[in-house]
Amino acid sequence: MAAPMMEHNKHSNxxxxxxxxxxxxxxxxxxxxxxxxxxxxxxxxxxxxGDLKSLxxxxxxxxxxxxxxxxxxxxxxxxxxxxxxxxxxxxxAAEESRVKLEALQEKERLLSNTLQQHLQGAQxxxxxxxxxxxxxxTLERHMKYxxxxxxxxxxxxxxxxxxxxxxxxxxxSAIDRMASLDMGLRESGCSHLQAFLRETLxxxxxxxxxxLASDFEEVLTQFHWPFISPPTQTLSPxxxxxxxxxxxxxxxxxxxxxxxxxxxxxxKKETPARPGQSQTPPLSLPIxxxxxxxxxxxxxxxxxxxxxxxxxxxxxxxxxxxxxxxxSSNFMDEKIQPILDRxxxxxxxxxxLCRGLLTLAQEKLGHDAPRLLYDDALFCHLVDEVLxxxxxxxxxxxxxxxxxxxxxxxxxxxxxxxxxxxxRKMAVEKVDAMLSAEGAWSSQYKDITDMDELKAPDCAExxxxxxxxxxxxYRSLPCPRAQLSFLALQKELVDDFRIRLTQVMKEESRQxxxxxxxAILNAANYISTVLSDWGDNVFFLQLQQAAVSVGExxxxxxxxxxxxxxxxxxxxxxxxxxxxxxxxxxxxxGRLLDAVMRDxxxxxxxxxxxxxxxxxxxxDQATMSLSSSACPMMLCLRDHLLQLxxxxxxxxxxxxxxxxxxxxxxxxxxxxxxxNHFNEGGAAQLQYDMTRNLFPLFGHYCKRPENFFKxxxxxxxxxxxxxxxxxxxxxxxxxxxxxxxxxNHQQPSPxxxxxxxxxxxxxxxxxxxxxxxxxxxLNQC
Numbered sequence: 182m183a184a185p186m187m188e189h190n191k192h193s194n195x196x197x198x199x200x201x202x203x204x205x206x207x208x209x210x211x212x213x214x215x216x217x218x219x220x221x222x223x224x225x226x227x228x229x230x231g232d233l234k235s236l237x238x239x240x241x242x243x244x245x246x247x248x249x250x251x252x253x254x255x256x257x258x259x260x261x262x263x264x265x266x267x268x269x270x271x272x273x274a275a276e277e278s279r280v281k282l283e284a285l286q287e288k289e290r291l292l293s294n295t296l297q298q299h300l301q302g303a304q305x306x307x308x309x310x311x312x313x314x315x316x317x318x319t320l321e322r323h324m325k326y327x328x329x330x331x332x333x334x335x336x337x338x339x340x341x342x343x344x345x346x347x348x349x350x351x352x353x354s355a356i357d358r359m360a361s362l363d364m365g366l367r368e369s370g371c372s373h374l375q376a377f378l379r380e381t382l383x384x385x386x387x388x389x390x391x392x393l394a395s396d397f398e399e400v401l402t403q404f405h406w407p408f409i410s411p412p413t414q415t416l417s418p419x420x421x422x423x424x425x426x427x428x429x430x431x432x433x434x435x436x437x438x439x440x441x442x443x444x445x446x447x448x449k450k451e452t453p454a455r456p457g458q459s460q461t462p463p464l465s466l467p468i469x470x471x472x473x474x475x476x477x478x479x480x481x482x483x484x485x486x487x488x489x490x491x492x493x494x495x496x497x498x499x500x501x502x503x504x505x506x507x508x509s510s511n512f513m514d515e516k517i518q519p520i521l522d523r524x525x526x527x528x529x530x531x532x533x534l535c536r537g538l539l540t541l542a543q544e545k546l547g548h549d550a551p552r553l554l555y556d557d558a559l560f561c562h563l564v565d566e567v568l569x570x571x572x573x574x575x576x577x578x579x580x581x582x583x584x585x586x587x588x589x590x591x592x593x594x595x596x597x598x599x600x601x602x603x604x605r606k607m608a609v610e611k612v613d614a615m616l617s618a619e620g621a622w623s624s625q626y627k628d629i630t631d632m633d634e635l636k637a638p639d640c641a642e643x644x645x646x647x648x649x650x651x652x653x654x655y656r657s658l659p660c661p662r663a664q665l666s667f668l669a670l671q672k673e674l675v676d677d678f679r680i681r682l683t684q685v686m687k688e689e690s691r692q693x694x695x696x697x698x699x700a701i702l703n704a705a706n707y708i709s710t711v712l713s714d715w716g717d718n719v720f721f722l723q724l725q726q727a728a729v730s731v732g733e734x735x736x737x738x739x740x741x742x743x744x745x746x747x748x749x750x751x752x753x754x755x756x757x758x759x760x761x762x763x764x765x766x767x768x769x770x771g772r773l774l775d776a777v778m779r780d781x782x783x784x785x786x787x788x789x790x791x792x793x794x795x796x797x798x799x800x801d802q803a804t805m806s807l808s809s810s811a812c813p814m815m816l817c818l819r820d821h822l823l824q825l826x827x828x829x830x831x832x833x834x835x836x837x838x839x840x841x842x843x844x845x846x847x848x849x850x851x852x853x854x855x856x857n858h859f860n861e862g863g864a865a866q867l868q869y870d871m872t873r874n875l876f877p878l879f880g881h882y883c884k885r886p887e888n889f890f891k892x893x894x895x896x897x898x899x900x901x902x903x904x905x906x907x908x909x910x911x912x913x914x915x916x917x918x919x920x921x922x923x924x925n926h927q928q929p930s931p932x933x934x935x936x937x938x939x940x941x942x943x944x945x946x947x948x949x950x951x952x953x954x955x956x957x958x959l960n961q962c
Contacts, residue, residue, distance in 0.1 A: 326374060332362060333378055340385045344392075352389055353438045356382070360442045383446045390439060394470045397432045400425055404516070407474045408508035426516075433520045436466045461584055464537050465528050467517070472537040475505055479541045492552060495563050498545055499570040502538045506578050509534055535580050539587065542570070546590045554599050561603055567591060568654055575657070585659070592663055601670060604651060608674050611647055615640045616681060622700040636830040641704035644678055645711050656720060661727035668724055668754065675708065675758050679765060686769060693769075693776040694821070699828035702769045706833050709762040716753030725754050770833070774840050777821050782848065784813040789853045793863030801862070805869045818845075818878055838882050842889035845875075850892035854900075858954050864900035871897055891942040898939055899951040907952060910934060914949050 228242050336359045343352035359382050366375050403425050405412070443466050464472075482489040483498045491497065510531050517530040546567065553560045571588050574580045591600055615621060621640040637645075648671050655667040682701055689698040715721050729748045746752030753759075787810040799805065807815065822841075826834050849871075859867065871893055879886035887894045902910070917931045931945040940948065 326371065329362070329366070329371075329374060329378075333359070333381055336362075337381055337385065340389075344388065349389070349393070349435055350438075352385075353435060356385055356389060356439070356442055359385070360445050363445065379446065382442065386439065386442050386446055390436075390443065390466075393432055393436055393439070396428070397436065397467065397470055398473075400428050400432060401471065404429075404512065406471065406512070407478075407505070408512065409478070409505075411508050412511065429516065430520045430523070433467045433517065434524050436470070437521075437524050437526055440466050461536065465521075465526065465533055468530070468533040468537055471517075471534065475538065476541065483545060492549055493559055493562070495546070495549065495566045499542060499566055502542045503570065503573055503578070505538055506535050506574075510578070531578075532581060532584070535574070535578055536584065539574070539580075542587055543590065546587055550590055550593070550596050554595065557603055557606070560599060561607065564591065564600055564603075564654075568657070571657060582659075588658055592658065592660055597663060597666075601666060604654075604667070605670055605673075608647060608651070608670075609677070612644060612674070612678060612681070615643045616685075622697050622704075624700075624703075634831060635707050635710065636700075636703045636828070637707035638700040638704050641707045645708060648674065652720075661724070662731055664724055665728055665731065668721075668728075672755070672758060675712070675755075676761070678708070679705070679758070679761055683765060686765070690772060693772045694824070696828055698769070698773070699825065702766065702773070702833060703828075703830050705762050705766045705769065706830060709759055709766065710832075712755040712759055712762070713753075716755050716759075721754055722750065725750065728754060766833075770836060770840065773825075773837065774844060777825075777841060778844050778848070780821070781814055781817055781845070782852075784817040785811075785848075785853075788814055789856060791857075791863075793867065794858045794860050796860065796862035796866050798860075798862040799865040805866070805873075807874050808866060808870050811870050811874065815874055815878065818875075822878065822881075835882070838879060839889060842879055842886070846890045846892050849875075849890075850896055854893070854896045854954070855950065859900050860955075861901075864897070864955070868897040868901050895940045895943045896951055899943075899948055900955060902938070906938075907955065910938070910948070911952055914945055914952075917945065 228238055336355050340352050340355045340359075343349070343355060359378070363375075363378050363382055366378060369375065401407075444463055447463075479498070479501070481487070482501070484490055489497055513530040513534055521528050521530055546563075550563065553563055567587055567590065571586045574586055575582065580586065591597060618640070622638045624636050625639050625642070651667060651671060655664055658664050658667075682705055686698065686701045689695060689701065692698060725747050746756075747754070788808060791808060791810050822838060825837055829837060854867070857863075871890070872887070875893075876886045876890065879889065883889070899907075913934045914931050931948075935941075935943070935945065935948060943951070
């Protein structure tokens with residue numbers, strides 16, 4: 182049984198294996214066939230498997246599958262029979278919708294035809310009604326035109342009647358109504374009606390204005406107006422003062438009521454605002470009338486062929502305007518201003534009068550300035566007088582800065598460029614003169630200690646005064662661009678003066694210890710100090726902010742970094758100039774130090790070559806004294822310090838002696854100490870010379886001069902160290918070299934050992950060199 186069983190299993194495996202194999206070509210061509218085969222194989226393996234006893238299930242499986250197949254066929258037939266019915270129903274619905282749509286389209290065509298016929302019939306009526314409406318509109322416009330004419334005639338008759346009965350306020354009211362009608366017709370196309378109304382308004386306004394002006398001038402005459410000379414207390418007040426005051430108030434109020442009409446018929450508009458200025462309204466009518474006699478006098482004296490009309494004397498008419506302002510101020514404040522306040526007019530009487538008088542000066546300057554462009558002397562005189570006039574106008578007469586003065590005359594392009602060129606020319610000429618003057622390099626305050634801290638030579642102080650004067654001249658200009666143009670000129674002048682200083686310095690560089698050389702150095706320092714102070718000045722800080730927005734056009738191209746520094750107020754407008762001056766100052770100080778050090782080194786040669794290894798010990802001397810070979814060096818140092826203290830300003834002298842101390846420290850350490858060997862007496866003598874003689878020379882200028890000689894001070898400590906501590910220190914330094922790279926917490930570091938001795942500047946290797954410079958028995962260190 183075993184063999185047949187095995188055979189059966191073999192056949193069984195052979196029979197099932199084809200089910201597990203699929204034809205590769207068919208699998209590639211049809212994915213569904215491959216899936217079907219897999220399903221069959223899975224079904225057979227599940228129901229039958231590899232057991233022969235399970236073959237009896239094949240008939241039942243076949244019947245079941247046959248039944249399921251039959252059921253599926255019946256479902257397919259049922260579904261196939263129901264699809265045509267639904268398609269047929271959909272087609273029927275579509276046909277029904279098409280029929281309804283055609284019916285609706287037919288109705289739409291019928292309605293459209295009917296509507297078109299109706300519109301054609303109504304168009305005749307519409308055309309007829311349009312003609313009637315057009316006729317009505319024409320009639321309405323004609324009626325309104327006639328109504329306007331009737332209104333104008335009515336107002337004109339009313340004004341005439343009021344004037345005949347001396348009802349001034351009623352006449353003013355009627356004129357105001359006529360002015361309102363004029364403004365209402367501005368948008369109208371009735372040009373003839375507008376012209377007629379404007380002429381009528383101008384006619385009655387002139388009559389009423391002339392009447393009021395005549396009465397007003399008569400009253401003003403009673404008050405002695407205009408005040409050509411300063412009013413005096415000797416003039417007795419009019420007998421009918423109270424009545425005159427009442428008439429004055431009445432006339433001013435009535436004239437103010439005519440202000441709107443006057444502005445309308447005169448087409449007066451607000452003066453266009455200039456850069457940095459606000460718009461200014463027209464002058465009030467009472468002030469205009471008060472100005473008439475002053476205008477007449479001004480034109481009489483300062484126009485035509487009068488001797489007072491002199492191009493070389495602009496101060497004549499400018500002063501006259503200021504005098505009239507001053508003479509009239511009390512009358513305007515005491516008489517006119519209260520009336521304006523009670524009338525509700527937001528007007529300052531004194532400022533209004535100043536505005537009117539200022540117009541005369543502006544017209545005169547605008548006429549004269551272009552005629553002086555080719556005469557530098559007269560042009561400069563004009564500029565000076567205009568600046569002085571503006572200053573007095575703003576200060577003495579409190580003229581508001583919101584209103585333009587006369588400076589804008591100087592800001593006209595041709596006049597302004599001429600002003601800049603003249604300022605540059607005059608400044609250069611003055612610089613030439615001050616540098617060639619006899620006392621150019623001496624200080625005018627040299628004999629006054631309290632006033633001569635910076636020891637600035639006369640040429641430098643005069644130059645900065647010149648720059649300050651230029652600043653004061655353009656400070657009040659209302660235009661930041663103009664101010665920046667002058668600032669650029671100042672920077673150009675400073676740079677030119679720096680170049681001149683450099684040229685003179687090179688001529689004097691062979692004698693850097695001469696008073697003139699020191700004066701040049703003081704001049705550079707003085708200019709730098711003043712410019713630094715200006716950089717923190719409010720006026721220049723405001724200019725700095727203006728330079729951020731418009732400065733590139735005036736000051737040239739500014740880099741992004743420089744622009745950022747200016748905007749954040751970290752830098753200043755004079756930063757580039759200060760850097761150049763600092764470079765000049767540093768170069769000159771270096772030359773000065775080189776000259777002094779050459780002299781000192783020459784005098785120090787015997788001292789450096791002294792026999793320091795064979796000097797007697799301190800115990801063998803009764804008292805210590807300065808080495809005789811050091812006396813020339815010390816005297817040289819003392820003389821130079823005293824001389825330069827007198828010639829240099831304090832900040833420069835501070836820099837000088839500190840630089841000298843630094844160089845002396847290096848020189849003595851390198852050329853004297855490291856160059857020699859020292860016994861105990863030599864080390865003690867060196868320490869005495871340094872601590873009791875050299876250091877005290879600098880003790881006049883600071884409390885602890887030894888801090889500026891750290892190499893020398895610490896070298897003296899090492900050289901004068903007792904034998905025991907010196908040997909111990911030598912062992913520590915040797916041990917540190919041997920243990921280099923090995924961390925040893927028990928052994929003190931050489932730095933800490935040196936710090937305990939007061940050695941902070943010298944390195945351990947330097948200390949070893951110094952220890953080896955002691956007596957010969959320490960050479961083993």
